[in-house]
Amino acid sequence: MRRRLAACVAVLLAVAGSVLMFVRPADAAVGLHVSGRNIVEANGQTFVMRGVNHPHVWFTNQTRAFADIKALGANTVRVVLGSGKRWGPSTDVGNVISLCKQHRLICVLEVHDTTGYGEEGAAASLDEAVDYWISQRSALVGEENHVVINIGNEPIGNTDAGQWTAATTAAIARMRANGFQHLLMVDAPNWGQDWQYVMRDNAQTVLDADSRHNTVLSIHMYGVFNTAASIVDYLDRFRSNGWPLVIGEFGWRTNANDVDHETVLSEAVSRGLGYLAWSWSGNTDPILDMTVDFDPGRLTSWGERIFNGPNGIRATAREATVFAGGTPTTPPATPTTGPPATPTTPPGGTRACTATYAVVGQWSGGFQADVRVTAGASAISGWAVSWTFPHGQRVSQSWNATVSSSGSSVTARNVSYNGTLAAGASTTFGFLGSWNGTNGTPALTCTAS
Incomplete structure (x- = not known):
């Protein structure tokens, strides 16, 4: 009886072990x-x-x-x-x-x-x-x-x-x-x-x-x-x-x-x-x-x-290795963007930089605009964009640029991290503004150093 019980226990332990071995991979x-x-x-x-x-x-x-x-x-x-x-x-x-x-x-x-x-x-x-x-x-x-x-x-x-x-x-x-x-x-x-x-x-x-x-x-x-x-x-x-x-x-x-x-x-x-x-x-x-x-x-x-x-x-960012080789995502030397839609030329010489203006959101009394600055044929180490609002709009808050206003006249200058641009490279800055009646697009002038 004792031998039979021992044999039964051995069988049960073996079965239990096999069950454990079976369920383990699921965990x-x-x-x-x-x-x-x-x-x-x-x-x-x-x-x-x-x-x-x-x-x-x-x-x-x-x-x-x-x-x-x-x-x-x-x-x-x-x-x-x-x-x-x-x-x-x-x-x-x-x-x-x-x-x-x-x-x-x-x-x-x-x-x-x-x-x-x-x-x-x-x-x-x-x-x-x-x-x-x-x-x-x-x-x-x-x-x-x-x-x-x-x-x-x-x-x-x-x-x-x-x-x-x-x-x-x-x-x-x-x-x-x-x-x-x-x-x-x-x-x-x-x-x-x-x-x-x-x-x-x-x-x-x-x-x-x-x-x-x-x-x-x-x-x-x-x-x-x-x-x-x-x-x-x-x-x-x-x-x-x-x-x-x-x-x-x-x-x-x-x-x-x-x-x-x-x-x-x-x-x-x-x-x-x-x-x-x-x-x-x-x-x-x-x-x-x-x-x-x-x-x-x-x-x-x-x-x-x-x-x-x-x-x-x-x-x-680094790409997941599950994708063929997992090559790290390598950042380009400078941001890559499309050419400006309506380039502006600074007065008095070759075009050192251009700037384009786009309203990306508008609501009653307020709007958001983005300005893209693009270097010309040569690299630049700084830039300034100026414009005059045609309908009395005002800038209330800005980012990625230092913006100063005098009445309807506005000047935006680069900040420390986005002034240096390689030839043809771009950066953007944006702002929130107010408007009343008409929110027309101003003409921009871009100057570079």
């Missing part, structure tokens, strides 16, 4: 995954997101955007999708993934319908977002090397933000129960900005809810993060706890109450954090657009800053 990392605070590829290579958000669900015909975003140096694109609750439904997930892979971009896919749930009456719940992902499962399974699933955009508003923890852990559990092995991304509550610190204070609970331990947290930085101190303190909390984090959205400072984008960029680079700026084009608020009408040859000041500025995408 192993597949494709993009979290390792400590970092995102790494299947081969163990660290991958740092450098990219932008593209509002695909509202502009499904703008598929050229994937190629254009890549051409400007990005290694990631966060794609806005709709579950059908408010937008969409996006049933072209397979095509979106193909476009990302074709243009060697890691694809972060997000359901936008969840934005502001609890405060926005039309918003979808995270549970409804998971329903959508399950409906698209056939297009997603097998793409773990190329796709990150951002379960729901800004999934809780400012009403009862504390519900975020339970809703997020439940969503992660359902994703895993339905066989998704992808790297999951979860946005903070408070419309993504976590000003009540629900995500910060419950991050470990959410990370522990993932049976695959493969979730990255995402903070969105806008007006809540308008000082360097607020940004540094928030990021320090995540670093000290060893939690994986990306900056999934952020805008830029057009007034003192806006996000301190310079600190966001410098801190992200120094800490090795991924960032995805908002957004490529198509905003109802054009100040956040990086391109005018989806045209990569017409970068706004925000687009110029993100792609070509210090700590920007061209300077810091």
Whole structure:
């Protein structure tokens, strides 16, 4: 009897061992995954997101955007999708993934319908977002090397933000129960900005809810993060706890109450954090657009800053190694842009620089304009653009230039980082202004040194 019992125990142990050996690979990392605070590829290579958000669900015909975003140096694109609750439904997930892979971009896919749930009456719940992902499962399974699933955009508003923890852990559990092995991304509550610190204070609970331990947290930085101190303190909390984090959205400072984008960029680079700026084009608020009408040859000041500025995408992006060889994205010596549409010639000699003016957004009493400065046949070390408004417009705020006004006469001079331009190279600056009655385009004069 004892011998038979021992034999049975041995059999049971062998079976148990074989079961353990069988289930273990299901727990192993597949494709993009979290390792400590970092995102790494299947081969163990660290991958740092450098990219932008593209509002695909509202502009499904703008598929050229994937190629254009890549051409400007990005290694990631966060794609806005709709579950059908408010937008969409996006049933072209397979095509979106193909476009990302074709243009060697890691694809972060997000359901936008969840934005502001609890405060926005039309918003979808995270549970409804998971329903959508399950409906698209056939297009997603097998793409773990190329796709990150951002379960729901800004999934809780400012009403009862504390519900975020339970809703997020439940969503992660359902994703895993339905066989998704992808790297999951979860946005903070408070419309993504976590000003009540629900995500910060419950991050470990959410990370522990993932049976695959493969979730990255995402903070969105806008007006809540308008000082360097607020940004540094928030990021320090995540670093000290060893939690994986990306900056999934952020805008830029057009007034003192806006996000301190310079600190966001410098801190992200120094800490090795991924960032995805908002957004490529198509905003109802054009100040956040990086391109005018989806045209990569017409970068706004925000687009110029993100792609070509210090700590920007061209300077810091590295392509994922999953794409044939993983060649690093190398920034060009100078920004590359199209020729100016209506060049102006400085008085008294050869053309040293040209400047073009474009209104990129206009509303009652106000507008945003961008000015592109392009060097002539020789390199320049500084520039100044002057004009006289024809209808009494006034500049109220500017960026990427030092602007002075006297009545309707305006002069804009380069700042320290954009005065030196190689022959034919361009830079842009922008401003906000006021108008009344007519907002006519002034003639520009560009002089260079």
